[in-house]
Amino acid sequence: MGNVQFWRWRRGDWGQRVSDDYILRTVNDTEIQITEHEIGHGFGMPDFYEVPDRPPGGFPMPTIMWAGNSSTITNWDAWLLRYTWSQLKKDTARFPLVPSTNQPMNVAPRAKVTTSYVSPWETVVALNDGLDPAHSNDRTQKVYGNWPEMGTHWVQYDFDLAYTLSQTDVYWFKDGGGIDVPRSYKIEYWDGNAWREVKNANGRGTRADMYNTTTFDPVSTTKIRLQILSSSTASTGILEWKVTGIAL
Ligand SMILES: [Zn+2]
Numbered sequence: 001m002g003n004v005q006f007w008r009w010r011r012g013d014w015g016q017r018v019s020d021d022y023i024l025r026t027v028n029d030t031e032i033q034i035t036e037h038e039i040g041h042g043f044g045m046p047d048f049y050e051v052p053d054r055p056p057g058g059f060p061m062p063t064i065m066w067a068g069n070s071s072t073i074t075n076w077d078a079w080l081l082r083y084t085w086s087q088l089k090k091d092t093a094r095f096p097l098v099p100s101t102n103q104p105m106n107v108a109p110r111a112k113v114t115t116s117y118v119s120p121w122e123t124v125v126a127l128n129d130g131l132d133p134a135h136s137n138d139r140t141q142k143v144y145g146n147w148p149e150m151g152t153h154w155v156q157y158d159f160d161l162a163y164t165l166s167q168t169d170v171y172w173f174k175d176g177g178g179i180d181v182p183r184s185y186k187i188e189y190w191d192g193n194a195w196r197e198v199k200n201a202n203g204r205g206t207r208a209d210m211y212n213t214t215t216f217d218p219v220s221t222t223k224i225r226l227q228i229l230s231s232s233t234a235s236t237g238i239l240e241w242k243v244t245g246i247a248l
Contacts, residue, residue, distance in 0.1 A: 022034075022035075023035050023038075031071060033064055033067075033070070033071045033072065034067075036064055036072075036073055037064050037065060037067060040064060040065050040077065040081075043081055043084065043085070044084045044085070044088055045065050045077075045080055045081060045084050046065065047065060047066070047067070048063065048065055048066035048069070049066065049067065054066070059076060060076060061074050061075065061076045062074055062076070063076050063077050063080065064077050065077060065080065102246060102247065103246065104166070104167075104244050104245065104246050105244065105245070105246075106130075106169075106242040106243065106244060107159070107163050107165075107243055107244070107245040107247075108127070108128040108130075108157060108241060108242050108243045109128050109129070109130050110159060110160070110161075111128055111157035111158055111159050111243070112157070112158045112159075113125055113127050113128055113155065113156065113157055113158075114155070114156045114158070115144070115146070115153065115154065115155045115156065116146075116153045116154045116155075117146045117149050117153050118144060118145070118146060119145050119146060119147050119148075122142070122143055122144055122145045122237070123142045123143075123144065124144045124155060125142065126141065126142035126143050126144045126238075126239065126240070127144050127155060127157075127238055127240060127241040128157070128240075128241065129141065129142060129240075130240075131240065132171075132240060133171050133239040133240055135208075135209045136171070136172055136173060136174040136181075136208035136209045136239065137173075137174060137175050137176060138239060141239070143173050143237060143238075143239055144173065144237050144238045144239070145173055145175075145179050145235065145236070145237030146235050146236055146237065147178045147179055147235040147237070148178060148235055149230075149235050150230045150232070150234075150235060151229070151230060152227055152228065152229050152230075153228050153230075153236065154225045154226060154227050154228065155225060155226050155228070155238065155241065156223060156224070156225035156226075157223065157224050157225070157241075157243060158222065158223050159221075159222045159223070160222075161222070161247060161248070162220055162221060162222050162248045163220070163221065163222075163243075163245035163246060163247060163248065164218050164219070164220045164245055164246045164248060165189065165218065165219055165220075165221060165224055165243055165244065165245040166215060166216060166217075166218040166219075166244055166245070167213065167214065167215045167216070167243070167244035168187060168213075168214050168224070168226075168241065168242065168243050168244070169211040169212065169213050169214075169240075169241070169242040169244075170185075170205075170211065170212045170214075170226070170238060170240075170241050170242075171210070171211050171212070171238065171239040171240040171241070172206060172207075172208055172212065172236070172237070172238060172239070173236070173237030173238055173239050174208045174237075175237075177234075178234055178235055179234055179235050179236065179237045180230075180231055180233070180234035180235075180236070181206040181207070181208055181231075181236070182206055182228045182229055182230055182231065182236045183206075183229045183230060183231045183232075184204070184206070184229050185204060185206075185226050185227060185228045185229060186201075186226070186227040187201055187204070187214060187216060187224065187225075187226060188224070188225050188226075188227060189219045189221040189223065189224045189225075190221050190222060190223035190224075191219075191221065195225070196219075198216035198217065198219055199216060199217040200215075200216055200217045201214050201215075201216045202214060202215050202216065203215060211240075211242070220248060224243060226238075226241070
């Protein structure tokens, strides 16, 4: 049984090809091994018709998943069911190891990010690359900056799914030259028809060298943006912008 990993499971041919009519006709019979066998496929168990499908050295006891080999479900079939499910559980596409967002988490990396302006040598995807800066002039990762623009510019996240958002954390870019922290900024969400400012925004800091956390009344939305007003002497930039949300 230690060699099970060598079985060739024939993908795309996992049985279940008996009709409803057949199952209903035979379900009260004493011998329903075909129905039992097909139900085994329903749990993800394979066929063993061909020699290469069987484990090297054969089976320790008959199995209903090899048609004609057993007319009843055996202890070995029960073992195979547990084994099959232990293998499926390892399949991260079916059972994501990352918890789905029924707990608040940074959902920014799931967003498409756009901006009203980015300097050609910088990149706006820096905002949600998931990398925490060491300080506000950390150029070891990509950064977003809009030099030499002044006044109001925006950065925006678009999500494929609606999220309930309740917090943002902004790490401002400040290079001691043309880029400085902003004068102020607004947090807006898309309500389905128009942009609205979040309510009870508490924070909206403009400190360098740290995440500036802002909490607000939760909003359910697919888009959020920052409207950033620069100082009168410098452009603005962001190293990382987190958005805390829960999937609806
Ligand atoms: Zn089969």
